[in-house]
Amino acid sequence: MTWIRNPHLRAQFERLLGAADDRPDGGIEDVVRARLAADVAESLEDPAPTVSANVENDDEDPARTAAYLECWLTGSEREAYLVSLAANPRRSANLASAVALLSAIEAEPKTAPPELLARARSVFADPAVYDHRPILARRNRVIGWSLATLMLLIFVPGALVLVGGRIDWPLHSETHLRGLDASAPPPLAGGAPAILGPVPETFSLKAAPAPQHEPGDAARAVPELRSCDLAPAAGTVARSAGRDAENAVRSSSTAPCPPIKAEAEKARDAGGINLEKGAAAASQRAPIITPALPSTR
Amino acid sequence: MFATRQSDFALVAGVLAEKSGAITLFLEMACPVLWSVVQKFEPPGADAEAAFLQVVEALKADRYARLRAFDGRARLSTYLALVARDVLASRLANRLVTTPQTAWSAFEPFFKADIRRRIAQRFPREEAGREDIYQDICLKLVEDDFRRVRAYDGRGSFVGYVLTVVERLLIDLVRRDVPRRRLPAAVTRLSRLDQQIYIAVVWDRCPADAKRVSEALCGRFDPTPPLTEIVTSLQRLAAAIALEPDATPEHRKETIPLDRLMQRDASMLLADGAPTPEEHLLLQEEERSRAELILAIRVAAADLPVEDRYYLQTVFSATDPLPPREIAGIMGCGVEDVYRLRQRARRWIAQIAERLEKTRYSPSQQDDDDLDQEPAPARAI
Numbered sequence: 001m002t003w004i005r006n007p008h009l010r011a012q013f014e015r016l017l018g019a020a021d022d023r024p025d026g027g028i029e030d031v032v033r034a035r036l037a038a039d040v041a042e043s044l045e046d047p048a049p050t051v052s053a054n055v056e057n058d059d060e061d062p063a064r065t066a067a068y069l070e071c072w073l074t075g076s077e078r079e080a081y082l083v084s085l086a087a088n089p090r091r092s093a094n095l096a097s098a099v100a101l102l103s104a105i106e107a108e109p110k111t112a113p114p115e116l117l118a119r120a121r122s123v124f125a126d127p128a129v130y131d132h133r134p135i136l137a138r139r140n141r142v143i144g145w146s147l148a149t150l151m152l153l154i155f156v157p158g159a160l161v162l163v164g165g166r167i168d169w170p171l172h173s174e175t176h177l178r179g180l181d182a183s184a185p186p187p188l189a190g191g192a193p194a195i196l197g198p199v200p201e202t203f204s205l206k207a208a209p210a211p212q213h214e215p216g217d218a219a220r221a222v223p224e225l226r227s228c229d230l231a232p233a234a235g236t237v238a239r240s241a242g243r244d245a246e247n248a249v250r251s252s253s254t255a256p257c258p259p260i261k262a263e264a265e266k267a268r269d270a271g272g273i274n275l276e277k278g279a280a281a282a283s284q285r286a287p288i289i290t291p292a293l294p295s296t297r
Numbered sequence: 298m299f300a301t302r303q304s305d306f307a308l309v310a311g312v313l314a315e316k317s318g319a320i321t322l323f324l325e326m327a328c329p330v331l332w333s334v335v336q337k338f339e340p341p342g343a344d345a346e347a348a349f350l351q352v353v354e355a356l357k358a359d360r361y362a363r364l365r366a367f368d369g370r371a372r373l374s375t376y377l378a379l380v381a382r383d384v385l386a387s388r389l390a391n392r393l394v395t396t397p398q399t400a401w402s403a404f405e406p407f408f409k410a411d412i413r414r415r416i417a418q419r420f421p422r423e424e425a426g427r428e429d430i431y432q433d434i435c436l437k438l439v440e441d442d443f444r445r446v447r448a449y450d451g452r453g454s455f456v457g458y459v460l461t462v463v464e465r466l467l468i469d470l471v472r473r474d475v476p477r478r479r480l481p482a483a484v485t486r487l488s489r490l491d492q493q494i495y496i497a498v499v500w501d502r503c504p505a506d507a508k509r510v511s512e513a514l515c516g517r518f519d520p521t522p523p524l525t526e527i528v529t530s531l532q533r534l535a536a537a538i539a540l541e542p543d544a545t546p547e548h549r550k551e552t553i554p555l556d557r558l559m560q561r562d563a564s565m566l567l568a569d570g571a572p573t574p575e576e577h578l579l580l581q582e583e584e585r586s587r588a589e590l591i592l593a594i595r596v597a598a599a600d601l602p603v604e605d606r607y608y609l610q611t612v613f614s615a616t617d618p619l620p621p622r623e624i625a626g627i628m629g630c631g632v633e634d635v636y637r638l639r640q641r642a643r644r645w646i647a648q649i650a651e652r653l654e655k656t657r658y659s660p661s662q663q664d665d666d667d668l669d670q671e672p673a674p675a676r677a678i
Contacts, residue, residue, distance in 0.1 A: 033616055033617075034419065034420070034471050034616040035471055035472060035587070036587070036590075037419075037613045037614075037615065037616045038419070038467075038468040038471045038472065038613075039587060039591050040591065040594055040609070040613045041468075041610060041613040041614055042468065043591045043592075043594055043595040043598070044594065044595075044598050044606065044609055044610045044613065045610065060383065060453065060454050060457075061366070062363075062366070062376055062379040062380050062383060063366050063367055063368045063370065063371070063376060065379055066370070066371030066372070066375040066376040066379055067368070067370035067371045068629040069371065069375060069626070069629055070370075070371045070372065070375060070629075071629055071630060071631065072370045072371060073370075073629060078629065079603060079604070081629075082603045082604055082607050083603050085607055086603055086606050086607040086610060088453070088457075089457075089461045089464070090453045090454060090457035090458050090460075090461050091453065091454065091457055092457075092607075092610065092611075092627075093456075093457045093460035093461045093464060094453075094454040094456050094457030094460065095457075095627060096460075096614070096627055097411045097456050097457070097460055098378075098379055098382065099623075099626045099627050100410065100411065100414055101334065101337060101378065101382060102375060102378055102626075103626070104337060104410070105330070105333040105334060105337065105378060108333070109329060109333055110329060110332050110333040110336050111329050111332070112328035112329050112331070112332035112349070113332075116328065116332065116346060116349055116350075117324065117325070117328050119350055119353075120324050120328055120349075120350070120353045121320075121321070121324055123350060123353045123354055123357060124320050124324060124353070124357055125320075
């Protein structure tokens with residue numbers, strides 16, 4: 001007996017793909033279809049090995065999810081996202097819930113009470129809210145600076161003795177510092193405003209800097225690089241100098257990804273780096289800590 | 298749309314640069330979105346306000362880390378809604394760990410809409426029974442001190458995890474309960490009122506009294522049928538079929554030993570809930586056919602492009618066909634793409650059907666003994 005001889009099973013299976021208004025009257029067909037849908041859904045869930053290999057980690061990225069939901073993901077980026085959705089029931093359940101939420105709040109928008117708005121303003125004005133782990137951060141900062149100083153004290157003279165065999169402290173130090181002055185970009189702390197573009201004190205949307213390219217296109221053009229990804233790379237350098245340095249590097253690559261990526265790529269392609277623009281500039285500045293360590297000839 | 302996203306991007310840039318004008322504009326734009334999200338998940342009152350402020354703090358925390366991640370591809374409102382939802386979900390997950398005793402009061406409103414939506418999609422016909430199903434699911438989530446929920450390993454979205462658990466529970470319910478709840482053929486031929494009365498009396502164990510049945514039917518008909526009509530219907534049903542409450546195992550209150558039964562009254566008759574031999578054969582056949590079909594789909598789906606595969610997963614996540622607009626929302630594409638995907642899926646299904654037909658015996662080659670044999674594995678598609 002094959003399932004083809006089971007006409008109601010086949011009919012109900014095909015009806016699962018029917019139009020939304022193609023709803024049967026009920027009865028046993030409903031039962032068959034409910035079970036079929038459940039069975040097929042589960043059988044489709046099993047990811048093939050090739051699919052699971054492509055799946056990224058489980059961390060959700062709201063920016064990418066938002067871009068996907070608004071149909072701004074295309075090409076390989078969309079396909080990669082679909083692969084992760086198809087292989088990960090949690091992610092697809094989360095997405096379906098997000099879709100429902102967005103529809104619900106769009107259909108029924110609420111206005112925040114004025115007192116809450118005022119409290120939100122005070123939260124944004126309160127500098128203490130910057131970091132949720134102030135004590136931990138302070139402790140890390142102290143530890144980081146201590147370690148960095150210790151390393152400098154041990155390795156710089158040690159390396160000089162080992163490699164040069166000659167100690168000419170003032171001369172070497174001054175030469176090195178002069179070299180740094182000539183080649184190093186401006187300090188990291190000054191980087192953030194340049195990246196973000198000049199924002200007038202009295203801010204208005206019309207006067208505000210806008211991405212030069214379609215943000216989605218810019219992101220698609222350079223899928224493998226993200227300005228947010230610069231932080232870990234720079235962080236490797238900065239880790240030895242403590243959390244402060246790491247934060248400074250992060251703050252220097254503050255601007256959101258796509259337009260800046262495009263700038264960085266453009267600058268790189270043009271054979272030079274425009275220090276006034278983009279996270280590329282920040283990423284170029286970040287490693288300035290490293291030349292200080294060898295300090296040998 | 299592009300202009301909106303440009304200005305959103307610039308606005309976030311202004312906030313990151315801590316320009317007071319930008320921050321004011323940002324809060325005026327963001328607060329209604331954040332408040333709308335909070336209202337969907339938190340009961341009104343102090344809890345909702347606390348949740349709202351926590352979301353605002355989360356946006357500012359770690360030097361605006363969450364705002365930095367905004368890449369300007371989507372609208373800021375969409376991005377903020379998703380971030381707010383994630384923050385609230387993390388808040389809930391923490392609460393489940395720290396104060397599980399009181400967490401249910403926050404957990405239930407958070408997931409209520411999602412759970413009800415999934416129930417409606419899996420059980421589109423059981424409008425009257427949805428509340429029972431909802432309670433069933435809630436009980437299972439609370440069971441053993443939130444055992445299922447607390448198994449969350451912290452990877453990925455907490456919302457996604459809980460909803461996956463709910464989905465599994467619903468599929469179990471579909472498999473376990475739905476087959477037992479088939480209307481007898483004699484009842485399927487009757488009117489909708491008769492069928493609903495049968496369901497109320499036999500499945501929902503409502504006493505076969507017109508007034509009680511009328512109360513049970515409340516909400517299933519608009520307007521509720523008059524009592525005289527219900528009385529007539531009850532009589533009609535009683536003539537057609539035994540109108541007794543369901544005797545499925547979960548409804549049996551008492552176990553009667555067979556020897557006691559025989560001693561007490563040899564002439565006593567018990568309703569046999571088991572299927573008749575004919576029904577048994579049909580059920581067996583259906584199970585076999587279903588197994589073949591599922592196997593064939595599993596094999597064939599391995600070669601499907603990912604978009605088609607995800608389309609099928611979306612479609613089969615509901616018992617009734619979903620509206621194309623809803624599918625488009627989940628698929629992150631336009632409605633016209635959904636129609637294109639549907640055409641492709643239909644062709645794919647038809648191909649599977651044809652291949653199954655070719656690879657199996659023709660009906661004339663089979664004898665009745667085949668019904669008792671194990672199903673042959675489906676061949677490669």
